[in-house]
Amino acid sequence: MSAPKTLYDKIWDAHVVSEDEDGTSLLYIDRHLVHEVTSPQAFEGLRMAGRKVRAPEKTIAVPDHNVPTTLDRAKGIENEESRIQVDALDKNAKDFGVNYYPVSDVRQGIVHIVGPEQGWTLPGMTVVCGDSHTATHGAFGALAHGIGTSEVEHVLATQTLIQSKSKNMKVEITGKLRPGVTAKDITLSVIGATGTAGGTGHVIEYCGEAIRELSMEGRMTVCNMAIEGGARAGLIAPDEKTFEYVKGRAHAPKGAQWEAALHWWKQLYTDEGAHFDKVVTIKAEEIEPVVTWGTSPEDVLPISGSVPAPEDFKGGKVEAAKRALDYMGLEAGTKLTDIKIDVVFIGSCTNGRIEDLRAAAEVVKGRKLADGVRAMVVPGSGLVRAQAEEEGLDKIFLDAGFEWRMAGCSMCLAMNPDQLAEGERCASTSNRNFEGRQGYKGRTHLMSPAMAAAAAVTGHLTDVRKLMEMEDA
């Protein structure tokens, strides 16, 4: 019998092409996702060297960060820097013959939503992209992580990547979530518990009853933020839900190939007795709907709490908390539910999928935006948008006074005109609350789609369970 292996060990071992004396390995890459921000120099490097893309059929490109999300976006991009990046991707995709979903294609959207949607992301694969939130694809039991632009060029040219193996970390969420608590609350609570450096040097495998009970979309939300917890990647072992989600998608295997793939996918679990270098266990029943109060994803608290005081922290964190409170314009001791908001953003690769829009719409239905609040819903892909319209969700949002946008990263990072004005405070379903992330001097509170919707209709941070009169509130 060979030694018990973790899921990460198994995928790693299946992809090692060669091992170097310096301890690094050359890994085969199954899927290379590409967006317009981190790829221009990589393609240019190939062009200058007279090289080709080694496996264009395994390379998938889509513009997302810079694209306008207004209905008239076919008119083109005003901002020159943004336009140059998107135009470059248009040209590079054509010149190098890779799979491409241009802005005019209904399948266009955020790269991490398009990959799974089109069946490019499959269990047991290695998936890379010049983007830190590539961790999202780990929800399928794929080893997925971000790479830098020079690595993008290396993968384009060789379909391989030089890597050092990470350590194994297990995050187990035991028991069942209470009503009104979502995948976003799990992933933020994990970071609250471990800190943004808690996963450094590790690949996290999320497991436990609460993870198994999540839908594939919820699992993507959890893995999406593995990087915010410092980890190289997040993983969830594939199961029947995974196979069901993947089956029949455009680029999923078919017929005999499907059967062969299933055979391999069913071996993708951590063996009994396999070693983890670090283990974190959280009880699902103890997780509440949470929001962030500061400028790091670890600045997270249950909505029933109050803004902390710098003295509540230790060491270097005291100064960081002072600065965060100052930047956020918050006073220690303020009840979180007394924090008024100006803007609501529902979207991003964390929470821009159909179930997220359904959850938000359920809260918004029959209600109106609070006075003075502006809000936008930005579906994660054109197909998510179409599905939502088929279900009448667009009408619910429009009737309440929300803007209903086209797909893209949008106000998650404000590379397009969707930005906060100075000092504006936003309830956001995205994954980063860094200073200026959503616009110069803009302030971000991260939360789930249901919680963002509750803030939209009340005008302040709100416990969605109270608004919806759920038993646990």
Ligand SMILES: CC(C)[C@H](C(=O)O)[C@@H](O)C(=O)O
């Ligand atoms: C632009 C890109 C490189 C960046 C990332 O890597 O994550 C972006 O997607 C983000 O979310 O900050």
Ligand code: SF4
């Ligand atoms: S939606 Fe946000 S986090 Fe996701 S890839 Fe785009 S900018 Fe990055």
